[in-house]
Structure formats: structure tokens, C-alpha cells
Amino acid sequence: MPGLRREEVAALAGVSCDYYTRLEQGRHKRPSETVLYALAEALQLDDLATRHLIDLARAIAAPQRRLPKPSVQRVRPSLHRLLDTFTEHPAFIRGRRTDVLAMNKLAALLLTDFPAKPARDRNLLRWALLDEEARQRYVDWEKVVSSMVGTLRLDAGRHPDDPLLAQLVGDLSVRSEQFRRWWADHRVVERRDGIKRLDHPLVGRIDVFYEALEVTGEEAQTLFVYSTDPGSESESKLRVLADRTRSAPVESASGH
Missing domain, CATH: 3.30.450.180 (Beta-Lactamase)
Incomplete structure (x- = not known):
């Protein structure tokens, strides 16, 4: 949310400022969905933006793997x-x-x-x-x-x-x-x-x-x-x- 300081966002989400700082800096890569939903509520994200936040968090937490060759989509x-x-x-x-x-x-x-x-x-x-x-x-x-x-x-x-x-x-x-x-x-x-x-x-x-x-x-x-x-x-x-x-x-x- 524009205008909120880091510690205010952390307080609204019910997490410590140190924890929120580590999230921002990518030093904590496996936040729970409970934390993510709390952050989304604190930031007043709509449903779509909340789902996008969770997609991003899952991508960061996923183990690195060899990328498959991209497949071509076809219409039946x-x-x-x-x-x-x-x-x-x-x-x-x-x-x-x-x-x-x-x-x-x-x-x-x-x-x-x-x-x-x-x-x-x-x-x-x-x-x-x-x-x-x-x-x-x-x-x-x-x-x-x-x-x-x-x-x-x-x-x-x-x-x-x-x-x-x-x-x-x-x-x-x-x-x-x-x-x-x-x-x-x-x-x-x-x-x-x-x-x-x-x-x-x-x-x-x-x-x-x-x-x-x-x-x-x-x-x-x-x-x-x-x-x-x-x-x-x-x-x-x-x-x-x-x-x-x-x-x-x-x-x-x-x-x-």
C-alpha cells in the first residue's frame, strides 16, 4: 500500500519487521500461505493480485531444475x-x-x-x-x-x-x-x-x-x-x- 512504512506493513500482517525485511530481500524463500495471505490483506491486494503474489512465492520456493524444452501449444x-x-x-x-x-x-x-x-x-x-x-x-x-x-x-x-x-x-x-x-x-x-x-x-x-x-x-x-x-x-x-x-x-x- 503506498505510504506505509516497512514496519507498518509488518505490524498489519502480524509478522516481525525483521522477518518482513528478509522476505523483501529474498533471504526467506518459503513463507507460509498464511503469511502470504496476511501480507496481501495488509497491502489491500485484490484476489487477482493475491494469487499472483502466491504464484511468485511458489516459484521462488521451488527447487531449481533443468528447464524442459518449451512445447508448442495446439488447438484440438x-x-x-x-x-x-x-x-x-x-x-x-x-x-x-x-x-x-x-x-x-x-x-x-x-x-x-x-x-x-x-x-x-x-x-x-x-x-x-x-x-x-x-x-x-x-x-x-x-x-x-x-x-x-x-x-x-x-x-x-x-x-x-x-x-x-x-x-x-x-x-x-x-x-x-x-x-x-x-x-x-x-x-x-x-x-x-x-x-x-x-x-x-x-x-x-x-x-x-x-x-x-x-x-x-x-x-x-x-x-x-x-x-x-x-x-x-x-x-x-x-x-x-x-x-x-x-x-x-x-x-x-x-x-x-
Whole structure:
């Protein structure tokens, strides 16, 4: 909590100042969950930040081991078929590190055609940060992308030994001053539902709502489905894009 001195935090958490100091300095690597929850309460962390704190503590306490070769996430065929049935709704599956693992034609037209990109570039955060197309597409670009950075920070707490995540963070840190600033904030974000305000080159301003649904039986795969308000101008514009996907091959609206 901003403004609290170290001894005040320790007192609120019910631990000694010396113990809290050792925790801060990494000299005590196995705090109990009781202590962690007490610290979270003292610091007034919300549920998500508390879970992130516990993830970090577990990672520090875990014994060092040889890192496995990172495996490539794959989407099962039945989910590909499911995505293709959403002809009126943009939908895609996001994996670890904000990688886009699969998407339907309407999502590719609404955002960008991730499946057509090289494997390294099928990453939502990389595209949003580094591609001018994304800056033009998101009306609230800074809000959206800083939130994506918070999602990546949450993933880093859950998978601290992921070499591909470390590579992504390193690359984005070199290439984007904004990423470096947002990453240093240590903010964590879990996206469940919300609204995206888009400025699409084919139909103009369109507002879509999203729902994030965890894929059962798959680790770290989330299905995102977009919708619009019934009877709204955005619904009509989304229908125009849907008709376009049925009449022509999908390509990025900017011509990429």
C-alpha cells in the first residue's frame, strides 16, 4: 500500500519487521500461505493480485531444475470446427504469452489475420505494440495494450521458467519504450469480459463485447467470443464484415 512504512506493513500482517525485511530481500524463500495471505490483506491486494503474489512465492520456493524444452501449444480439431461455426461472431483462442492459437475468418477480418502470419508473429501483444495497424484499429490503444501487458505479467508469475516468454519480454523491452514502462508497473490483469472499441478501415467505428471462456481440458487456452448490442449500428457493421468473409478470401483490411 503506498505510504506505509516497512514496519507498518509488518505490524498489519502480524509478522516481525525483521522477518518482513528478509522476505523483501529474498533471504526467506518459503513463507507460509498464511503469511502470504496476511501480507496481501495488509497491502489491500485484490484476489487477482493475491494469487499472483502466491504464484511468485511458489516459484521462488521451488527447487531449481533443468528447464524442459518449451512445447508448442495446439488447438484440438473439434475447437477449430467450433470456431468455424461462429459465422456471425468473431472468435479466437489465445494461449500462453498472449499467442493466438486459432481464429475464425471474421475475427481475422475484424482484427488481423494471425493464422496467415509467421509463427513468431502470431502473438496478440507483439502485434498490438509493434504494428501500426493495431494502433489505428484500437480506439483506446493505450488502455488495451497496457492491459495485455498485465495479462503477460500474470502469465510470467504462473510460468516463471518459460524461456519463450522471457524471449518475448526481452524483444518487446528492446523495441518498445511503452512496454518497458508498463512492464515495470508489475500490474496483473485477468481478462474475463469487456468491450473493445475499434476503428475498422472497412466499416468505421464498431464496438464489440467479449467473453473469455477457459477451454476445458487444455492448459492455458482461452476462447474469446465477440458480440454486439442487438439492433445497434455496430451489429449492422459486424454483419457487413461477416458477409464479406463469406464472399471473398479473408485478408487483413490494411492489405497486409
